[in-house]
Amino acid sequence: MTGKSKEGAVVEVRNLMKRFGEITAVDDLSFTVEKGKVLGFLGPNGAGKSTTINMLCGLLKPDRGEVLFNGSREKSLKDRLGLCPQEIVIWPKLTCFEQLVFSGEMYNMKSREARKSAEQLLSDLDLRQKRNKRASTLSGGMQRRLNIALALVHDPEIIVLDEPEAGLDPQSRVMVRDFIKNISSKKTIIFTTHNMDEADRVSDKVVIIDRGKALRNGTPQGLKNSIGSGDVLEIGIRKREHYNQEGILQQVGNLGISIRIEEETLNLKALDIIRRIPEISGIISESGAEITGMQLRENTLEDVFIHLTGRTLRQ
Amino acid sequence: MRIKGIVQKSLREQYRSFWILLLTLVSAPFFVLIYQLITQGYTPSYKIVIVNEDQSITDSGKTINYGELLTKEIISMKDTLQQINFVFSFSGDRAQATQWLRERKVNLVVFLPDHFSAGVDSLARGMPGKIRYGFSGDLTDFRYLLSAIWTDELMKQYLYPAIGQEPPFEFREIPIGSSGQRSDFDIAVPGLMIFSIVMLMFPASIAMVNEVEKKTILRLKLSKLTTGEFLGGISMVQVMVGIISVAMTLGVAMALGFHTQGAWGAVFLVAVLTSISIISFSLILAAICKSVAEILIIGNFPLFLFMFFTGSMFPLQISPLFSMAGYGIGINGIMSATHSVSALNKILIMDMGIGDIWPELLCLCMLTVLYTLIGWWAYRKRHMKVQ
Numbered sequence: 001m002t003g004k005s006k007e008g009a010v011v012e013v014r015n016l017m018k019r020f021g022e023i024t025a026v027d028d029l030s031f032t033v034e035k036g037k038v039l040g041f042l043g044p045n046g047a048g049k050s051t052t053i054n055m056l057c058g059l060l061k062p063d064r065g066e067v068l069f070n071g072s073r074e075k076s077l078k079d080r081l082g083l084c085p086q087e088i089v090i091w092p093k094l095t096c097f098e099q100l101v102f103s104g105e106m107y108n109m110k111s112r113e114a115r116k117s118a119e120q121l122l123s124d125l126d127l128r129q130k131r132n133k134r135a136s137t138l139s140g141g142m143q144r145r146l147n148i149a150l151a152l153v154h155d156p157e158i159i160v161l162d163e164p165e166a167g168l169d170p171q172s173r174v175m176v177r178d179f180i181k182n183i184s185s186k187k188t189i190i191f192t193t194h195n196m197d198e199a200d201r202v203s204d205k206v207v208i209i210d211r212g213k214a215l216r217n218g219t220p221q222g223l224k225n226s227i228g229s230g231d232v233l234e235i236g237i238r239k240r241e242h243y244n245q246e247g248i249l250q251q252v253g254n255l256g257i258s259i260r261i262e263e264e265t266l267n268l269k270a271l272d273i274i275r276r277i278p279e280i281s282g283i284i285s286e287s288g289a290e291i292t293g294m295q296l297r298e299n300t301l302e303d304v305f306i307h308l309t310g311r312t313l314r315q
Numbered sequence: 316m317r318i319k320g321i322v323q324k325s326l327r328e329q330y331r332s333f334w335i336l337l338l339t340l341v342s343a344p345f346f347v348l349i350y351q352l353i354t355q356g357y358t359p360s361y362k363i364v365i366v367n368e369d370q371s372i373t374d375s376g377k378t379i380n381y382g383e384l385l386t387k388e389i390i391s392m393k394d395t396l397q398q399i400n401f402v403f404s405f406s407g408d409r410a411q412a413t414q415w416l417r418e419r420k421v422n423l424v425v426f427l428p429d430h431f432s433a434g435v436d437s438l439a440r441g442m443p444g445k446i447r448y449g450f451s452g453d454l455t456d457f458r459y460l461l462s463a464i465w466t467d468e469l470m471k472q473y474l475y476p477a478i479g480q481e482p483p484f485e486f487r488e489i490p491i492g493s494s495g496q497r498s499d500f501d502i503a504v505p506g507l508m509i510f511s512i513v514m515l516m517f518p519a520s521i522a523m524v525n526e527v528e529k530k531t532i533l534r535l536k537l538s539k540l541t542t543g544e545f546l547g548g549i550s551m552v553q554v555m556v557g558i559i560s561v562a563m564t565l566g567v568a569m570a571l572g573f574h575t576q577g578a579w580g581a582v583f584l585v586a587v588l589t590s591i592s593i594i595s596f597s598l599i600l601a602a603i604c605k606s607v608a609e610i611l612i613i614g615n616f617p618l619f620l621f622m623f624f625t626g627s628m629f630p631l632q633i634s635p636l637f638s639m640a641g642y643g644i645g646i647n648g649i650m651s652a653t654h655s656v657s658a659l660n661k662i663l664i665m666d667m668g669i670g671d672i673w674p675e676l677l678c679l680c681m682l683t684v685l686y687t688l689i690g691w692w693a694y695r696k697r698h699m700k701v702q
Contacts, residue, residue, distance in 0.1 A: 081537070083533075089530045094327060105316060
């Protein structure tokens with residue numbers, strides 16, 4: 001029934017496709033996740049990340065393709081998979097502890113085991129002090145953490161986190177990031193994000209998705225390297241009366257430097273670009289623009305996305 | 316284990332939704348209280364005015380007015396009707412009596428015309444003649460009908476001997492159970508008890524749709540929980556609420572003077588079956604709706620049907636479409652509460668037992684199964700199934 005799966009892959013997604021009327025939300029998507037690895041699913045809003053996650057979890061039937069777990073198409077993965085949805089999905093009238101225990105029991109955990117797991121998660125996610133508080137009384141950040149805890153209480157083998165850092169304050173974000181890193185040694189994690197920084201820091205492997213299609217996948221570093229080595233120089237400019245954008249594009253391009261212009265920012269990328277700054281400054285001044293600032297940085301996953309789509313992740 | 320978890324969770328959510336629970340539990344007892352305050356334990360009475368326009372006749376120098384004699388006789392005879400409270404009064408003013416009818420101050424006006432005595436006298440002498448009298452009232456008012464039947468009976472009991480004949484019949488009324496001694500309040504109580512269960516429609520469907528609105532149904536779908544366990548767990552809690560509500564309604568009614576010799580086991584059985592059937596119906600409502608707001612809007616439609624067309628708020632007579640073992644089932648028979656009201660009336664008013672209400676119980680069970688199947692299928696398809 002199933003073809004040979006890739007070696008070591010816990011999850012293998014093969015040619016997944018889902019249409020909603022005329023819109024193709026996921027189009028021939030394939031990727032694999034190895035055991036004990038963190039897969040970041042990076043793409044802008046509406047790219048098809050959540051639809052893919054829903055098909056992965058069995059909440060949505062794919063129109064085509066299949067999802068293999070450990071090389072086989074299993075009917076029920078319910079107890080092996082934990083989903084933290086993008087929205088906060090909690091029982092507002094139950095306390096944190098009550099709902100974690102309830103959730104565990106719904107996966108056939110014995111009450112004692114569910115209670116133990118709940119206590120551990122409350123402690124790990126810094127919710128211990130809110131143990132007996134109703135979920136509706138928690139702050140947004142705490143509710144997010146509880147949302148994550150609910151995905152983990154039954155000790156699933158694979159954890160799927162849909163935008164886990166969305167709506168978190170910086171402190172909670174660091175905590176969640178560390179928590180994901182910690183559990184990744186024991187679990188296989190798939191998470192979606194449109195935050196390149198989050199994907200870069202947390203993932204062992206990243207799949208870049210746009211308009212339902214996987215554009216590229218690989219390690220964060222591998223993806224960054226794939227668009228060429230070198231640094232990125234961002235130059236802020238103020239346009240003058242005789243500003244000549246075409247002139248800048250042509251002359252900088254002639255130097256073998258890749259250039260992209262966004263409003264009043266020039267984005268240049270080349271090897272050893274720092275030594276060519278005087279040359280570049282001259283071209284900008286001659287073309288009727290004044291330099292207001294400069295920033296040198298390494299390639300990011302956003303650069304990879306832009307390279308692949310011509311758009312930023314926020315567009 | 317999972318169903319126990321659902322019951323525990325549902326119980327917690329139920330008592331933490333304090334206002335919804337309170338409203339569900341106190342609505343019917345409050346209605347009972349209000350109803351009692353309005354009727355003040357009032358026993359139904361039937362007010363009859365006799366307008367005597369009869370012209371006296373003279374027989375052997377003696378003046379006789381059969382109209383007056385009749386009215387005096389009726390007063391003495393009405394005491395034999397101990398189970399029905401007739402109040403007779405007299406008037407010589409036809410217009411005034413008609414006005415009282417219009418103002419619903421009386422239920423029946425009896426007109427004795429001017430030749431009433433002449434008619435009685437002719438027949439008493441064996442001569443041809445006719446005794447004429449007239450009844451007037453609101454023909455849609457059951458009190459008029461009852462008053463007219465009994466007054467006519469009393470009049471005939473007087474008139475046959477007056478014309479020298481033995482009455483060719485003897486009429487005797489035998490009330491079922493304690494129905495003859497029931498006040499308006501007593502008659503309303505069984506319906507209000509069922510109304511208290513009908514009120515479950517909202518909290519039950521809200522409990523089921525809450526998971527959809529808060530999207531927590533997603534977590535339940537991902538877990539090993541089945542649709543049956545989920546809906547069964549919620550239903551158990553709602554049945555408990557229903558029984559408490561019925562007990563409170565009955566308790567308040569008894570504290571306010573309602574008395575019954577009915578079988579308590581049968582009352583409990585009807586209450587439990589009705590609760591289950593209303594919860595099953597709520598399933599259909601929860602399957603249609605996606606939010607509490609939708610329940611509150613759409614739910615009003617079936618609630619009004621259950622309130623007004625099942626006999627729970629007031630007695631209702633609907634032509635039966637067919638009958639089962641003599642139990643007539645009308646168009647409103649598709650609502651389970653219709654059979655519950657009928658069953659409770661039989662138990663509490665007519666002092667009947669389980670053996671007498673089996674057609675109602677059968678209908679209740681059949682409708683409960685029907686509602687459950689439709690509701691379970693629709694809820695699962697709409698809210699629990701993978702799309």
